[in-house]
Amino acid sequence: MRVGILTYHRAENYGALLQAYALKSFLENEGYCVSFVDYWPLYHEKYFDIISWETMKKKNFKGKIIYILYTLYSLSWLVKRKKKLRKFMSDFLSLSKAPRYREKDCCRHFDIVIYGSDQIWRKQKILGCLGYDTWYFGDSHIIASKKITYAASMGNIEANADELLLLKKYLNNFSDVSVREKNLYDFLFEKLNYESVQVLDPTFLIHREEWARLAQRSNCNVKGKYILFYNLLQTSESVAFAERVKNECGSPIIEIYKGRDWYHSGNRYLKTASVEDFLFLIQNAECVVSNSFHGVALSIIFEKMFYAVGMGLKSERVLTLLLSLGIEDRYVYANEQVDFNNVINYSSINSKLISLKRFSQSYLINALKD
Numbered sequence: 001m002r003v004g005i006l007t008y009h010r011a012e013n014y015g016a017l018l019q020a021y022a023l024k025s026f027l028e029n030e031g032y033c034v035s036f037v038d039y040w041p042l043y044h045e046k047y048f049d050i051i052s053w054e055t056m057k058k059k060n061f062k063g064k065i066i067y068i069l070y071t072l073y074s075l076s077w078l079v080k081r082k083k084k085l086r087k088f089m090s091d092f093l094s095l096s097k098a099p100r101y102r103e104k105d106c107c108r109h110f111d112i113v114i115y116g117s118d119q120i121w122r123k124q125k126i127l128g129c130l131g132y133d134t135w136y137f138g139d140s141h142i143i144a145s146k147k148i149t150y151a152a153s154m155g156n157i158e159a160n161a162d163e164l165l166l167l168k169k170y171l172n173n174f175s176d177v178s179v180r181e182k183n184l185y186d187f188l189f190e191k192l193n194y195e196s197v198q199v200l201d202p203t204f205l206i207h208r209e210e211w212a213r214l215a216q217r218s219n220c221n222v223k224g225k226y227i228l229f230y231n232l233l234q235t236s237e238s239v240a241f242a243e244r245v246k247n248e249c250g251s252p253i254i255e256i257y258k259g260r261d262w263y264h265s266g267n268r269y270l271k272t273a274s275v276e277d278f279l280f281l282i283q284n285a286e287c288v289v290s291n292s293f294h295g296v297a298l299s300i301i302f303e304k305m306f307y308a309v310g311m312g313l314k315s316e317r318v319l320t321l322l323l324s325l326g327i328e329d330r331y332v333y334a335n336e337q338v339d340f341n342n343v344i345n346y347s348s349i350n351s352k353l354i355s356l357k358r359f360s361q362s363y364l365i366n367a368l369k370d
Contacts, residue, residue, distance in 0.1 A: 015294025
């Protein structure tokens with residue numbers, strides 16, 4: 001039986017690559033023959049270009065000059081980071097240099113296709129794909145005897161009346177549907193009268209020891225105590241809170257930062273971390289501050305002290321996870337009063353996590369067998 005996974009497996013983002021790796025690894029450990037449905041449309045590819053002409057078009061003359069200068073200043077580390085992430089895609093996801101499928105192609109290679117995880121159902125707002133990409137909704141571009149979803153996400157949920165009708169039609173393409181966030185579960189039930197199943201993100205499907213083995217491949221030479229600040233969204237609220245944690249703990253900040261400017265430079269900023277480095281830095285941090293879902297997820301897996309902050313409208317995915325584990329107080333706001341002596345009770349969390357993990361694993365295995 002050939003099982004395909006359709007997700008954001010080529011996204012140059014730590015969380016996207018780790019969830020793809022985790023789902024593939026879990027299924028292989030269960031004895032399945034697994035590979036990715038290597039669909040990567042041009043609008044995704046252009047999003048990760050070092051020089052984005054679409055971004056350039058939106059800027060005035062002064063903005064274009066600043067963008068070019070920032071890009072030239074950042075070029076060496078942008079290229080280095082891209083090479084590291086693509087090496088992970090090659091070494092651990094078995095991906096070739098170029099994707100196999102584009103928008104107009106057809107895939108007939110798999111018996112079963114799993115759609116997810118990550119925000120594959122996100123409503124796109126970029127040129128080349130305005131609205132929903134039907135590839136990710138089980139349309140006829142992929143020919144398979146069974147199609148299911150695992151921990152699908154929609155990000156910020158937006159749908160008008162016509163799109164609701166389309167979504168209801170798309171759901172009929174799947175024999176089993178599971179989602180990651182509670183708000184998406186509620187949306188499908190209340191707006192479309194469709195009852196899905198809520199499951200954990202794929203990163204929780206495999207053992208912590210497997211993540212630790214991957215972290216051991218890191219070439220990081222960081223020594224001593226440090227606070228890891230994963231500043232994916234680059235929000236001022238997150239920066240302010242990270243400084244509060246620094247002042248409280250007395251340890252320096254290591255910030256994973258991908259913005260292209262000359263203000264953020266020096267020993268604090270790590271701009272070329274590999275996926276293995278990312279895992280290593282979480283595993284060995286004294287405390288983690290993150291505005292990323294997967295930064296929080298891996299902090300829980302490695303049983304770290306952590307705070308989620310500065311996610312705004314994107315907080316639902318983290319809040320769903322934290323509420324399910326009874327630690328919603330780990331989502332904080334920059335200026336709120338925080339008890340920094342409040343230690344996370346991982347004994348209590350792990351008992352809940354084990355139950356959720358078993359349920360998620362059983363759902364997926366049963367969905368493949370039915």
